[in-house]
Amino acid sequence: MITKKTKYALKALSYLATRPAGELVLISELAKEESVPRKFLEAILVALRKGGVLKSKIGKGGGYMLALPADKISIGKIVSILEGGFALVECLNDNVKAVCDECGDPACCGTRLVMIDVKKAIDSVFEATSLADMVERSSAAQKLKQNVVDYCI
Amino acid sequence: MITKKTKYALKALSYLATRPAGELVLISELAKEESVPRKFLEAILVALRKGGVLKSKIGKGGGYMLALPADKISIGKIVSILEGGFALVECLNDNVKAVCDECGDPACCGTRLVMIDVKKAIDSVFEATSLADMVERSSAAQKLKQNVVDYCI
DNA sequence: TTATTACCTATAAATTCTATAGGCGATAAA
DNA sequence: TTTATCGCCTATAGAATTTATAGGTAATAA
Numbered sequence: 001m002i003t004k005k006t007k008y009a010l011k012a013l014s015y016l017a018t019r020p021a022g023e024l025v026l027i028s029e030l031a032k033e034e035s036v037p038r039k040f041l042e043a044i045l046v047a048l049r050k051g052g053v054l055k056s057k058i059g060k061g062g063g064y065m066l067a068l069p070a071d072k073i074s075i076g077k078i079v080s081i082l083e084g085g086f087a088l089v090e091c092l093n094d095n096v097k098a099v100c101d102e103c104g105d106p107a108c109c110g111t112r113l114v115m116i117d118v119k120k121a122i123d124s125v126f127e128a129t130s131l132a133d134m135v136e137r138s139s140a141a142q143k144l145k146q147n148v149v150d151y152c153i
Numbered sequence: 154m155i156t157k158k159t160k161y162a163l164k165a166l167s168y169l170a171t172r173p174a175g176e177l178v179l180i181s182e183l184a185k186e187e188s189v190p191r192k193f194l195e196a197i198l199v200a201l202r203k204g205g206v207l208k209s210k211i212g213k214g215g216g217y218m219l220a221l222p223a224d225k226i227s228i229g230k231i232v233s234i235l236e237g238g239f240a241l242v243e244c245l246n247d248n249v250k251a252v253c254d255e256c257g258d259p260a261c262c263g264t265r266l267v268m269i270d271v272k273k274a275i276d277s278v279f280e281a282t283s284l285a286d287m288v289e290r291s292s293a294a295q296k297l298k299q300n301v302v303d304y305c306i
Numbered sequence: 307t308t309a310t311t312a313c314c315t316a317t318a319a320a321t322t323c324t325a326t327a328g329g330c331g332a333t334a335a336a
Numbered sequence: 337t338t339t340a341t342c343g344c345c346t347a348t349a350g351a352a353t354t355t356a357t358a359g360g361t362a363a364t365a366a
Binding site for chain 2 (some may be wrong): 001002004007008010011014035036075087088089090100102105107108109110111113114115117118121122124125126129133134135137138139141142145
Binding site (some may be wrong): 026027028042043045046049056057058059060061062063064 | 309310311312313314
């Protein structure tokens with residue numbers, strides 16, 4: 001299960017992706033438009049910046065913008081930054097050497113072996129899907145819905 | 154991320170899968186052999202029984218056994234019972250009508266649309282893998298390891 | 307110099323996960 | 337019928353994580 005952190009991040013990034021490239025957006029605007037607690041969002045944005053997904057500028061006229069084009073930012077990258085990876089067991093996440101307490105021997109752990117496959121499956125979707133894809137799919141769904149509504153009227 | 158509940162369940166079920174079919178195993182034996190807190194395991198086993206994966210017998214000579222052959226029990230089923238599903242967002246889990254607080258319209262939620270694909274990917278692995286597969290892979294890994302050790306000696 | 311804005315640290319509140327305790331009810335055997 | 341066994345149930349405590357807030361700091365532009 002992804003946490004609110006990640007959900008908020010995806011919302012904020014989606015918002016930024018719909019803005020003209022290079023435009024700086026205030027934290028307060030992001031928080032308001034996407035209904036995310038201001039201070040909580042702050043921490044999320046810092047993480048995304050440190051993760052290389054966002055750029056920021058301090059001071060008057062400052063704000064946040066995407067560090068890359070939206071089609072070069074994978075959903076997997078975003079999730080990784082905020083969740084510390086997306087494996088279903090800790091021992092398969094990046095930069096984790098530690099082994100589960102429950103696990104005698106990682107090499108023979110059945111759970112781990114299965115979760116390796118699961119991680120690969122998740123990974124392939126996450127890497128194949130960009131922020132741009134997500135935004136597009138969302139707006140396509142919205143458009144479709146409006147057409148249906150128009151048709152009904 | 155799966156919780157310890159699920160990890161413990163997989164360990165206990167693996168243990169049962171290696172026992173002769175129909176043999177009843179005590180909770181205390183499962184707890185001891187798989188190093189799971191006894192009382193915690195109890196609750197897990199009850200959930201698995203209610204989920205149709207285990208059968209139990211009360212009283213002297215009682216215990217637990219698999220309700221189905223191990224190759225008819227999918228990992229997905231087990232995870233579902235203990236985690237309430239394995240979608241990365243609540244709104245995609247079974248029996249959940251509620252929508253995320255963060256989500257205006259589920260039909261157009263970009264996050265949701267992406268997570269549908271992810272859920273499908275996870276599902277395909279989970280449904281394709283049985284408890285028997287997991288146990289076999291684990292013991293194959295163990296065997297391989299011992300051969301390597303033998304070779305070294 | 308001043309207003310603005312992101313950045314950082316600390317902490318509190320809420321929720322979920324993990325673990326334990328104790329007694330109840332069913333069962334088999336003596 | 338009694339007794340020891342064993343799973344079942346409820347309640348609760350402890351721990352960890354997630355979510356949210358507060359307040360001050362440092363950089364920037366006008």
